[in-house]
Amino acid sequence: MEHIYRVEKMADLLGVSRSGYYDWRDRPVSSRMIRNQKIVQDIKNIQKESRDYGCPRITNALRMRYGKIGHNRVARLMRENGLLARPKRRFVHTTDSNHGLIVAPNLLNRNFQAVSPNTVWVSDITYIRSKSGWMYLCVFLDLYSRRVVGWSLDTDMRASLVIRAWKNALAQCGRIQSMIVHSDRGIQYCCQEFRMELEKVPGVQQSMSRKGNCWDNACAESFFSTLKREIGLRELIFRKDDLQAMLFEYIDGYYNTRRSHSYLGYRSPSEFETEYAFAVSVKTG
Numbered sequence: 001m002e003h004i005y006r007v008e009k010m011a012d013l014l015g016v017s018r019s020g021y022y023d024w025r026d027r028p029v030s031s032r033m034i035r036n037q038k039i040v041q042d043i044k045n046i047q048k049e050s051r052d053y054g055c056p057r058i059t060n061a062l063r064m065r066y067g068k069i070g071h072n073r074v075a076r077l078m079r080e081n082g083l084l085a086r087p088k089r090r091f092v093h094t095t096d097s098n099h100g101l102i103v104a105p106n107l108l109n110r111n112f113q114a115v116s117p118n119t120v121w122v123s124d125i126t127y128i129r130s131k132s133g134w135m136y137l138c139v140f141l142d143l144y145s146r147r148v149v150g151w152s153l154d155t156d157m158r159a160s161l162v163i164r165a166w167k168n169a170l171a172q173c174g175r176i177q178s179m180i181v182h183s184d185r186g187i188q189y190c191c192q193e194f195r196m197e198l199e200k201v202p203g204v205q206q207s208m209s210r211k212g213n214c215w216d217n218a219c220a221e222s223f224f225s226t227l228k229r230e231i232g233l234r235e236l237i238f239r240k241d242d243l244q245a246m247l248f249e250y251i252d253g254y255y256n257t258r259r260s261h262s263y264l265g266y267r268s269p270s271e272f273e274t275e276y277a278f279a280v281s282v283k284t285g
Contacts, residue, residue, distance in 0.1 A: 040081050043074070060266040101190035107207035108182040112219050114144035117273055118173050121149065123165070123183045124220035125157060128228075128243065135243060138165040138188075139251075140181075141220055142173075144276075146261050147269035148223070148251050149173055153244055157186075159193045166197055182207040184217055227255070 042065065043058055059074045077083075114120040120143040128135045138161045139151040150169025154161045181198060183189040185208050198204050209216030231250045260266040267275070 036077060039069070039074070040077050040083070043078060043081075043083055056262060057260055057266065060260065101187065102195075103185050103190060104206040104208040106210055106216060107180050107205060108209075108216070110216060110218075112143055114142070117142055117144045117147075117276065118176050118179055119144065120180045120182065121169065122217055122220045123162065123181065123189070124217055124224065125161065125186065125188065126224040126228075130240070130243060132239070135240060136161055137224075137247065138162050139220065139223065140165055140169040141223055142269075143219060145269040145272045146219070146223075146263060147256050147273065151247070151251060153240065153247060155240065157188060159188045159191045162188045162194055163197055166194070170201065176201060176203055178203045178205075180205050180207050182209070182217065183220075184209045184214075185211055227251075 039062065042062060055071065055075045055078060058078070059069065059071045062069050062074060108120065108122070121140050122143060123138065123140045125136055125138045128137060133155065135153060135155055136157045137151065137153050140149050141147070142149050149172060150165045150167070152161055152164035152168060154164075179201075181204055183206075188194060189206075189208065195206070198206055214221055227250065231246060256268070257270045258268050260268060261272075264272045
């Protein structure tokens with residue numbers, strides 16, 4: 001049952017004067033409050049378009065619109081309006097390193113910085129649960145721009161999954177002169193079939209993480225965490241074709257082309273590579 005109380009009674013209960021209440025009620029909305037309301041709406045639009053951006057990326061996006069705006073202010077507005085991004089989750093590593101195959105040395109050694117495109121690629125496999133069972137995604141990631149250069153999806157983790165992703169990456173990359181290809185020690189990467197594919201490309205050296213050390217391949221692990229959080233894979237996907245389309249939209253239509261990366265100065269991988277190509281063209285005249 002709804003109760004209606006007189007202003008006098010409520011003012012007495014709250015310990016405020018009636019004149020103070022009416023002064024507060026009739027006070028014009030401040031310019032800062034109006035601006036905050038607009039910022040909150042912009043945050044909602046950014047989150048809707050940009051798949052769960054957290055506070056740092058949202059702050060950077062807002063600075064492009066408003067100029068100077070403080071990180072603490074954005075964080076407060078997000079917190080007050082329930083707009084915090086979903087927290088990162090840890091995902092189980094899937095590849096099997098318990099085998100007797102030859103293991104490549106750790107050439108990367110946690111040096112996750114590349115000086116140009118197509119000099120260091122990292123690869124990994126993750127699982128995605130569906131209504132028809134587990135599906136497996138393999139990606140190759142360019143450490144220079146963090147761009148996903150190739151990927152493949154299947155219902156098993158055979159070597160063919162990795163080989164398809166590798167061939168897809170080669171099909172869209174430029175000239176390779178010297179490149180490290182790093183992964184964990186999974187049997188899919190150690191097997192003869194994949195090694196033979198690597199040997200077909202001059203200048204490619206294989207590198208592998210230490211046993212049981214996911215931090216040696218942290219960039220690939222981080223990508224999978226980002227993908228699963230932002231694409232919303234909590235809901236089960238019914239068919240492989242549905243998931244394939246969803247991954248294509250995310251990776252090729254968003255992650256590579258529009259998603260800003262803090263490592264890249266809040267630019268997308270495509271923007272970062274375009275800037276590199278322009279700098280090279282200017283330098284070479």
